[in-house]
Amino acid sequence: MPITDIAYAVYDHTDLDVAERFYTDFGLKVAYRNDAEVAFRPAFERGYCYIARKADRPGMRAIAFTASERADLEAAAEFPEASPITPIEREGGGEKVMLTSPDGLPFEIVHGITPYPAIATRAALVLNNGSVKRRHGEFQRAPLEPAAVLRLGHVALLTNDFKRNYEWMKSRLGLLPSDIMYDDDKNNPLGAFMHMGGGGEWTDHHTLALFPDAEPRVHHFSFEIEDLDAQGLGHEWLQRRGWKPVWGIGRHVYGSQIFDYWFDPAGNIVEHFTDGDLVRPGSQPGYCPMDEESLFAWGPGMRPVDFVRLAARHE
Ligand SMILES: [Fe+2]
Structure with a gap:
């Protein structure tokens, strides 16, 4: 039963006005709003x-x-x-099946949701590299604005029972390992980055990641933006609007994404990413030690254990 995309996250918020302000500054667009909820959409042709x-x-x-x-x-x-x-009783219709993971997290598999038409966004900037110049007489002046979110890309989860949840993600969602993380012994894996078995010829290095922690919960959801300047300008925008940064800007090791993490008003972590790796479905997984070097190639200092602890705890 291989899933073909990550569709959406649903969160409860105490103040929809504040949630709307944050997620609009984060670069999502309001698809619809009613008394019960605000639905946000990305720029690509997708549902909320x-x-x-x-x-x-x-x-x-x-x-x-x-x-x-x-x-x-x-x-x-x-x-x-x-x-x-x-x-599904929402604009866009469709149908769903609800599943609870071994850690008790609420999963849904959805089908038939009508996508919203694509929204035009600025094209990727043409870069003049040190050795290759592609831009002659044109100036690099991208506007200061929210980083347009193109699509939802992945979710990272924390688990205290890696093996059971890893097997569940494989059997229920058809996810496959891209990189498997271990502590001392390869035969004792603690975490994994997983890609979609049904996502096409090439697919994101991870659509779901599992990391160890005593308390199972979501660590973050991650949204793709266009390029490094969207990352920098989007960071600047969120900062000027007074939102709370978590960690960034930097580049990950596994998946290679240039990342920037923020707290939303409910204390949940959300990520902007760009320039992530692609893998072929079913390609051989890598095995990597889960150590201080595994989290990022460059960026502000952060220990994996501290990064994990930042994830929101809700009932
Ligand atoms: Fe991420």
Whole structure:
């Protein structure tokens, strides 16, 4: 049952006005808003990718992935922990199956949501490298504005039972390992970066990542933006608007993304990324030690153990 995309996140927020301000500054567009929720969409031709629901307390409510065929949704409904297929009561329609992961996190597999048409965004900047000049007599003046979010790219989860959850991600979502992380012994893996088995000829190095921590929860959701200048200008924009930075700008090792992490108003971590690696579905996984060098190639200092601890805790 290989999923073909990551679809959306659903979170509860106590103040939808503040959530709308943050996610608009973060570079998403409001798809619709009603008394119960705000739905945000990316610029690419996709459905909504983030839902902020009005609630008395903050919380994580769904991690949704797309099945491109209805037959895959039907197959998902056969898993013992799965709900029946139910209609999605949101603009865009579609159907879903709900599944609870071994760690108790709420997953959804969705099918048939009508995408919003693409929104035009600025093209990637043409760079003059040291040895290759591609721009002659044209100036590099990208405007200061929110970094347009093109699509939702991945989710990172924390687990205290890696093996069980890793097997579940493989069997329920068809995810495959790109890099498997271990402490001392390769036979004792602690984490993994996983790509989509059904995502096309080339797919993101990771659509889901699993890292160890005592308390299972979401670490962050990550959204793709155009280029390094979108990263820098988007950072500047969020900073000037008074939002709280987490960590960035830097470049990861596994997946290679240029990253920038922020706290949303509910204390959840969200990431802007650009220039991530692609892998072929089913390519041989790498094995890598989970050490101080594994988190980033360059950027502000951060120990993996401290990065993990920053993730929001909700009931
Ligand atoms: Fe990430």
